[in-house]
Amino acid sequence: MTSKISTGEHMIAARPSTARTGPSILDRSAKIQVVIGIAILVVATVVPSALGLSYWIGVINLATIYIVASVFMGLLLVDAGQVSFGHGAVFGAAAYAVGVACGMHGFSFPVGILFGVAAALVIGILFALPALRVQWFYLGFVTLSAAMVFPQMLFAFDSLTNGLNGISIPFTALNTPTAIGLSILSILSLVLGSLAILTSAIFPKTKLGRRMRVAAASPEAAQSLGISPGRMRFTAFMIASFGTGLAGVLYPPTVGFVSPNAFHLDISILFFFAVIVGGKGQPLGTIAGITLLYMLPNVFLAQLVEYRPLVYGLVAFLVMLLMPSGIIGGIVRWLTLRQKPQAMPALQFSQIVDATQSAKHPVGDIAIEIEGLRKVFGNVVAINNVSMNVRRGEIHGLVGANGSGKTSLLNVLNGFTNSDAGSVKVNGKEITSLKARDVAHLGVGRTFQTPRILEQLGAWDNVQIGLDAKLSPNPTRVSPAFVDSLRDTLGRLRTESIPHGQRRLLEVIRVILTDADILLLDEPAAGLSPEERVAFAGLLRDLRDKLGLTIVFVEHDLDLVARVADRVTVLESGAVIASGDVASVWENPRVKPLFVTVRHA
Amino acid sequence: MWQEYAIILIRGIGLGSVYALIAMSFNIVKVSSGILNFAQGNMFVLGGMLAYAAVALFGQPSFIVWLLLIPVAAIIIAVVLLIQGYLTLLPLSYSDDQQSWLITTMAVSIIIGAVLLLVQGPNALMVRSIFPNVPLFGMRVPAPFLLAIGLAVFWYVVLQWFLSKTLTGLAISALWQDPVAGRAAGLKVRRLQLLAFGLSGLIIGSTGFVAAPIITIASDSAVAYVLNGFVALVIGGVASNTGALIAGPLVGVAAMLATFKIGGEFQGLVSMLILVGILLIRPEGIFGSTAARRV
Structure with missing residues (x-):
């Protein structure tokens, strides 16, 4: 919302390089x-x-x-x-x-x-x-x-x-x-x-x-x-x-x-x-x-x-x-x-964010404020009295076993499911009664556990739909040089030939291109190689430090969480059992036993 | 006055049982392969033609002969459906595009209709029932209306037993739940799907044969039956035979009422309004279940 208002002076600025149409x-x-x-x-x-x-x-x-x-x-x-x-x-x-x-x-x-x-x-x-x-x-x-x-x-x-x-x-x-x-x-x-x-x-x-x-x-x-x-x-x-x-x-x-x-x-x-x-x-x-x-x-x-x-x-x-x-x-x-299929070159994470640009962001210390949230599916309590907050400009990890309610929580945060009780404020605005597309207009972007890279669209079109959804006419925050090279690369590819790990990243890039301030990422690093994970951690830090984005991500790789997250929330059976900075949560006696097997697996 | 409604009710339930049988024959194929066979209406009409052919060949059959001819007609139509099923499933195994059945089953429907038109012209065939009319409420009801009700109950019981008590039937039900898991568990998916096509042929062939005296056996009458069968399917809920058994007669009675009260030309409109109404109020049907969100 706020980013829409504060854009007047950017209107004359260089047209986004991606406006090529016709x-x-x-x-x-x-x-x-x-x-x-x-x-x-x-x-x-x-x-x-x-x-x-x-x-x-x-x-x-x-x-x-x-x-x-x-x-x-x-x-x-x-x-x-x-x-x-x-x-x-x-x-x-x-x-x-x-x-x-x-x-x-x-x-x-x-x-x-x-x-x-x-x-x-x-x-x-x-x-x-x-x-x-x-x-x-x-x-x-x-x-x-x-x-x-x-x-x-x-x-x-x-x-x-x-x-x-x-x-x-x-x-x-x-x-x-x-x-x-x-x-x-x-x-x-x-x-x-x-x-x-x-x-x-x-x-x-x-x-x-x-x-x-x-x-x-x-x-x-x-x-x-x-x-x-x-x-x-x-x-x-x-x-x-x-x-x-x-x-x-x-x-x-x-x-x-x-x-x-x-x-x-x-x-x-x-x-x-x-x-x-x-x-x-x-x-x-x-x-x-x-x-x-x-x-x-x-x-x-x-x-x-x-x-x-x-x-x-x-x-x-x-x-x-x-x-x-x-x-x-x-x-x-x-x-x-009869033409040789083209392989997709790996994306260079370090080039995605252009350090020379800065973006304006909603003010206020708290990006997401959750109070007494509850969601029940039939007999299953998916979210049980969850209260937590996400600070502006932090990387917040959501961890927990399968079925602990992580994705359910993301679904409430971006408006897919209506909660049964409690309140969720995004940038200070109550969203519990809003539709997903209205929450998106507030600057919340998300990716999915199964990446929505759609074969009905061309490879580049799959990224361009992020630009189509841009919330403000500001030049994109992603480096224009990167966007240009991505367009050239994807323009020659068929959507089916994009490898799985790269699909997640394309989805992340798509969301960044929408100008969302808050990114909800559902297992973004699944399927990446160890080297790619290191690079991906760097990307998340860049998004936070250079663009000032707030990131909530669900992740099973606890090493990655430990490496980039500012704070972590641990869920079990839909309830928060620990929340805070990484070191203290990791030492929490209720959390330790949950991950002991995972870490050595 | 009440007798008129009683007759509408009985004839409606009888005709509706035919719709229920069409819906059940849709179901078994839909459950096994996700395919909705548009040509099912033509198979039904072919079943009716077999009844006509039987009379033409042997004269009006005795009860015993008639009874023996039902399975014969059912098997003939089942063979036709096996061939159709084989051809319909063929492109699905080598193409990414899994929707070719929409066209191929419609095309088969057009081909059968075209062949019928070539062979016997545009007129409808009449088949006389071997049974006398049954006196009910002081009126005489043609026996096939009652026979159709019996046949619907018969196939319902057989299908429920087959799908829940036999290993093959359970395997077909499993395909509806999760075809990929079914394949991974070693089910011979194609063979089960073909079997379902054959079974739907047995149902629809026997239906066409038994109901021949009360249906329109013509080259262009199939679509109306497919549509009414589909309405029964939607109201009952896809994949639910119980739903089909209940919804079919409902559709039949509504159609009869429309014909008697506001005229036959509005029967199609009434069917459509029922379909739209149900889909708007309860898209999953009375006995269907809702799908979960896919996130």
Whole structure:
């Protein structure tokens, strides 16, 4: 809080070197795919118009619209982790709104577009509400049943929708070729299609895209970075519905009419399949998916009308059997497998903190004040009347056997669990009723026992989400030279190839980058070699001495605790049995027997 | 007036028992492998088609023949499901992506639907029950409604016994708790998962065969059954057969009430509202258990 207020004079200071954004950060594969994708769309749109093949003009326009809808369905699925089997209802609502507005009430097409997008957003909100509560295939079934009900409702309210007969709207003006040979409709589809392909490549590299992926992959990590997973989901549904709505409004002018039969469950499944069969997260994926699943059975095999659904099902089945990561995903994988995997060089701890910078900190001697804290899970008392405090700028070790309540205590300190009794003050503010993301905004950062280095994000993105969560516009406290070299190193790595010990450190670096004053570290040194532990102890001291951070860490390595901790608290069965400076706690008669075996193990 | 409700109740419970059986056949596969088989509705319809085929081949069967044909139909569908299970599990063993089943089971559902459409066209098949209607509350209830209730109880008892008293059943239950530990303990995971697919085939095949006279046997009717089975599954709580046995009839009665009172076109809407309502109020279902925080 306080660091937010005291930042005015830093605003003009050198921009953080990490502010580099924009399409230049797209990796090579995504860039190539975007270029190829847009080229395909341009050629497919221009050639039939140039040759005057009116059948093909319509087919390509429709396929492009489907690609747009699939791209936004993919954004929902891949970036936000939301399974929707009912995206066709969003699409259909937009198309029907245009049909009703323009075909039955005589509004112009631009007005129809407004109605269409609004209708899509309404369905999007209806989908987003259950998504706040349920996830994964539960959400899939809710949306699936909505997609089944949608055409039934079009029938049931036939006075509004013209029922089974549908609505016929010619839209001749939109379909007439302009001076450059393309009709307005073709131009609209091409532009929308190209923008959609571009969006699918760029969105994951934006701050919002990264935050959405964090929220989807690990809601805990998201909350500890101050992100609300619910808000991310809602935003994702709104973006996806907006994009799909734009595609939907082009449906009536392309096809010439709307009828309930066009918006059965099949179209929702088509969008879903197109994303997966093409390859999740690949910009070319939806083009490949729609080509295989829509163009192949409906256009190239048009003579074999009755075999269409069979071909469609078989293609989807065989692709998933042979290439589980989809067509484009499989190709990209095959190409990257041939490259030598890069090993990650060890991080140099001594370079992380830049001594030349100083940061302002909340004043007051006590960073965390815990009074009579209690937490019960069923019959288990996880935290039993704990009172302790952590002084500002100290390194405080939390030790105790497994199950003694160390992680439970951290979970209360960063707002993951609500305590049953007692009070916790962070920087003087009571946090017991706050949510984790609000505690994060107070300047509390944490790492996890199982590091949340998420494979859904790129290696560098995993660190950058810390910068995204920065609490103030101050230049980062981590040495910019270190951040630059880390970006270069991680930029060339795949997330899977980061070794376990390094993952913990990356998580620590991520938290430091958020500007948190108080770090809660859950077994940060587990998996480090003895030499790395010595270096890590140095890092903790640097964080304390040069940056003035307050650090609470859970650790089983008592030598490390003895080496860096200013004070130690020992927990047993959820209760504090000793707290104070290291030497006195170690000599405490109640503590000694607990560690005798551990120290010689 | 009360008779009308009595009939709605009995027919609803009968139809709901079918949903309960679909939910149980979902459960056994879900427990062993985490897979929710979308094609289960088509397998159910195939079971119904076998009843039609039996009549077409042998004429209206006698009671004894009918009774003998139930296991035959069950085994045929079990074989189909074994093949499907084998193919579905195949990519899971060599790919990092563990969600391919979402697509493959949906694709199988589409393929079966497409084949049915090719073979017998868009019309529904009618199967006449070999039993006369049963007089109840002064009305005549088609016997398959009552038979479905009996079948649901039968499979419930068999499944409870199998999963809690036999070694194989316990091993399958263990996979639900912790598949990695199960593998480490030397369980032949793939074989158990295949067995579960086969078992779900026995359940769904016999259900389709017995309930054939009261269900819609058509190329496009499967999704509605999958959906209602899923609603029963969610209300009862995933992996709970007791929950399925109770929730199925609840869904069935609600669907019947909706059909009688506000019209068949709103039946889908009612199912959806029940699903959304339950998920919003109690996402883990009536008999499900909550998961702990993963920190």
